Amino acid sequence: MKTKNVLITGGNGLLGYHLTRVYGDGTWNILSTDIHDHILSPGVSYSPLNICDKNAVFTLCNEFKPSLILNAAAFTNVDDCETSVDTAFAVNTFGPRYLAEWCALNPCKLIHFSTDYLFNGEAGPYSETACPDPINIYGLSKLGGESQIRRILKNHLIIRTNVLFGKGPTEKASFVRWVVESLRNHKLIHVVDDQYNNPTWSDDLAQAVKKLDQLELTGVLNYGGPDYMNRYEFACMVSDIFDLDKALIHPIATNRLALAAPRPLKGGLDISRIQSLPDVPLTPLKTILKRIKETGY
Numbered sequence: 001m002k003t004k005n006v007l008i009t010g011g012n013g014l015l016g017y018h019l020t021r022v023y024g025d026g027t028w029n030i031l032s033t034d035i036h037d038h039i040l041s042p043g044v045s046y047s048p049l050n051i052c053d054k055n056a057v058f059t060l061c062n063e064f065k066p067s068l069i070l071n072a073a074a075f076t077n078v079d080d081c082e083t084s085v086d087t088a089f090a091v092n093t094f095g096p097r098y099l100a101e102w103c104a105l106n107p108c109k110l111i112h113f114s115t116d117y118l119f120n121g122e123a124g125p126y127s128e129t130a131c132p133d134p135i136n137i138y139g140l141s142k143l144g145g146e147s148q149i150r151r152i153l154k155n156h157l158i159i160r161t162n163v164l165f166g167k168g169p170t171e172k173a174s175f176v177r178w179v180v181e182s183l184r185n186h187k188l189i190h191v192v193d194d195q196y197n198n199p200t201w202s203d204d205l206a207q208a209v210k211k212l213d214q215l216e217l218t219g220v221l222n223y224g225g226p227d228y229m230n231r232y233e234f235a236c237m238v239s240d241i242f243d244l245d246k247a248l249i250h251p252i253a254t255n256r257l258a259l260a261a262p263r264p265l266k267g268g269l270d271i272s273r274i275q276s277l278p279d280v281p282l283t284p285l286k287t288i289l290k291r292i293k294e295t296g297y
């Protein structure tokens, strides 16, 4: 008998898609949701849900009665957050608040996803106890989401991650896709060599969530990949594994790109805590890229 009702928000996004896949293995009743009218991965129950609409959140949750909510809905375009400030706070701060409010009134745990962009990038990789100091609107709005959850709900797990990549229905924020497609089209790209992170495979993270849920952990936990590097190094590794022309990748400093949002430079997450836990998948980056290539990308 399926005993647990699991609600997934942002189910059409990269992480939400993989959570839907991993949790949809028949063990639980899952309901995947997103702001869109239709689900992008077929075969699972789906309902549109805008997490910024408190009434809609409460109505759907009262009906479905989840005992676990996985909040993968977010406004993730870091540059657009600078101009769409109200939307950034609505989705990244108030959406999590409404979910936490419903959970606080019901026997329901909230697993929420956050980011290394909470930090200023002067001293990464950051541990779970490091002091946040966001330097862009996205980071500020995600910090707001964390604060709301901590204020309202005890039964929560906030998983901080960074530079998600993997195969998904949209992959709009995928750095790997951008590198592969540019090089395949013989396009020269300038890639920053002063932004450091630990790229995180969406498939591993989704599996890890299930494991961490089983371990009944609460509070804040970092989950990042085991390889810490700058974006230029990451792009070069992608080109090596995909047998593409590395000469097309030119290093550049972040300040020369004139991006709308400032980026933390020495970012990324210290993963010592997650490494000390049993059976949490943390596949090396090269192995992942080889697997992605072999399965067609």
Ligand SMILES: NC(=O)C1=CN([C@@H]2O[C@H](COP(=O)(O)OP(=O)(O)OC[C@H]3O[C@@H](n4cnc5c(N)ncnc54)[C@H](OP(=O)(O)O)[C@@H]3O)[C@@H](O)[C@H]2O)C=CC1
Pocket (backbone or CB within 6 Å): 009, 010, 011, 012, 013, 014, 015, 016, 033, 034, 035, 036, 049, 050, 051, 052, 071, 072, 073, 074, 075, 076, 091, 095, 113, 114, 115, 116, 142, 160, 161, 162, 163, 164, 165, 171, 172, 173
């Ligand atoms: N991608 C990354 O590198 C990182 C992501 N994270 C965090 O991980 C989580 C998942 O990220 P990721 O899967 O990459 O994000 P995506 O942008 O791929 O997915 C987010 C999904 O949420 C949807 N959405 C947007 N607004 C709402 C809303 N109001 N109500 C319901 N759904 C909405 C988006 O729709 P639409 O596309 O139409 O906006 C999209 O389908 C987020 O919390 C993010 O902040 C943390 C660190 C790194």
Ligand SMILES: Cc1cn([C@H]2C[C@H](O)[C@@H](COP(=O)(O)OP(=O)(O)O[C@H]3O[C@@H](C)C(=O)[C@@H](O)[C@H]3O)O2)c(=O)[nH]c1=O
Pocket (backbone or CB within 6 Å): 076, 077, 078, 079, 114, 115, 116, 117, 161, 162, 163, 164, 173, 174, 175, 190, 191, 192, 195, 231, 257, 263
């Ligand atoms: C346009 C451009 C960007 N870049 C680099 C700099 C820039 O920071 C980065 C943009 O790629 P991304 O979209 O992956 O990066 P960005 O939006 O900065 O990535 C972030 O996403 C959010 C959601 C997070 O939470 C963070 O952890 C992080 O993963 O790529 C280049 O190197 N060359 C270019 O020509």
